[in-house]
C-alpha cells in the first residue's frame with residue numbers, strides 16, 4: 001500500500017498539473033459507484049461541477065484536493081494510480097474514476113483491486129478526527145513523541161501503524177524506522193529508553209524525507225506519472241531482506257509476524273523492552 005512518501009510523490013508530480021483546473025465532471029466510467037465513498041455518484045457529480053482545484057496536498061495517506069468550495073479526499077489504498085494520461089486500453093476495466101476538466105484534459109484513477117475511495121466534504125473535520133499527527137510537521141518533536149509513547153503503553157509496531165496516532169506510516173517504513181532505532185517491534189511504547197527515543201525521532205524524519213527524495217519505494221506495484229517507479233527500494237535495510245545479513249551486525253534478518261503484519265527485524269540489533 002502506498003505510504004506517506006509514495007502519496008507525497010504522487011502529489012508532487014500532480015500538483016503542478018491539476019492546480020488551477022476546473023472540474024467539468026467526475027464519473028466512474030465502469031459504473032463502479034462504490035468509489036464515491038460518502039455520497040451517490042449523482043450527488044458527487046453535482047457537488048463538484050464547475051469548481052476549481054485550488055491546491056493539491058497530502059494529509060496522512062490521503063490526497064487532498066482543495067476546491068473553490070469544499071474538499072475532495074482520495075485514498076489510493078492497495079493499487080490506486082492517479083494519472084493525467086490514460087493507460088493502455090487493456091487497463092480500461094480498472095478505471096475507477098475519471099475527472100474531465102474544462103480545458104478538455106482529464107485525470108484518471110485506475111484501481112486494479114478497487115479499494116480506492118474518494119470523499120467530498122465541505123470541511124476536513126472528519127479527516128482531522130480520524131488522523132493523528134503528521135510526522136513531518138513542527139508538532140512532531142522529541143517531547144511530543146516521548147510523552148505520547150509513555151502515555152499509550154502499546155506495542156511499538158501496531159502503535160506506529162495506527163493512523164490515529166501518527167498519520168502516514170505503513171509496513172515498509174515502520175520496519176525500516178524501528179531497525180534504525182534499534183527498537184524491537186514488540187517492545188512496549190512506555191519502556192523505550194531516552195537514547196532510543198532520540199534515534200526513533202531522527203529516523204522517522206530522515207527515513208521519510210529520504211524516501212520522498214527517491215520518489216518512494218516500488219516494492220510490488222507503486223508507480224506514478226508515465227510509469228515511473230520509486231527508487232527507495234535500493235535504500236531499504238530490512239524490509240524484504242529476510243535471510244540476508246544485517247548491515248549493522250551481520251546476523252540474518254528474520255521475518256516474524258507482529259499483529260498480523262509480516263515484520264522484518266534483526267534480533268541482535270533490536271532488543272525487546274517489555
Ligand SMILES: [Zn+2]
Pocket residue numbers: 246247248249250251266267268269270
Ligand atoms: Zn543487526
